Amino acid sequence: MIEEKNLESHEILIWAIIKYRKGAKRAITAKKIHRMIHGRYSIRQIRAIIQGLVNDLGLPIAATNHEPYGYFIPQTDEEKRAYCNNLIARIKSIATRLRAFEKNTADGIMKQLEIFN
Numbered sequence: 308m309i310e311e312k313n314l315e316s317h318e319i320l321i322w323a324i325i326k327y328r329k330g331a332k333r334a335i336t337a338k339k340i341h342r343m344i345h346g347r348y349s350i351r352q353i354r355a356i357i358q359g360l361v362n363d364l365g366l367p368i369a370a371t372n373h374e375p376y377g378y379f380i381p382q383t384d385e386e387k388r389a390y391c392n393n394l395i396a397r398i399k400s401i402a403t404r405l406r407a408f409e410k411n412t413a414d415g416i417m418k419q420l421e422i423f424n
Contacts, residue, residue: 314364320344321356325368325378331386334370334377 314322324343328335337353348356357378360366369381369390381387 317348317352317356318360318364320347321353322360322366325357325360326380328377328379330382331369331371331379331389332375334375334379336377339377 321340321344324335324340327333337350337357340353341348341350357368361368367380368378369386370378370393371390372393379386381390
């Protein structure tokens with residue numbers, strides 16, 4: 308799939324853990340990875356490393372937001388579809404939040420500021 312010699316040491320460490328988490332039932336959380344690597348990287352750093360493994364290197368790492376929570380390598384079309392549906396739902400939620408924010412900042416915030424003048 309990928310030649311580990313092309314990875315940075317921090318990427319090798321995280322990939323070495325996730326690559327064996329095949330299937331959603333074997334998902335692992337960033338918190339558990341943090342404990343496994345004895346706190347070498349923060350949870351935030353671990354998430355950023357995983358994001359890089361996916362976005363920059365194209366590794367097929369998915370995540371689930373139901374038990375067991377965490378990151379995994381999808382093994383079935385159903386797991387792939389569920390992950391894509393999860394991403395689509397998040398995109399829709401973010402778009403709704405963005406529209407509300409833009410509306411509130413364009414109209415509502417200016418009107419609220421007028422109260423203090």
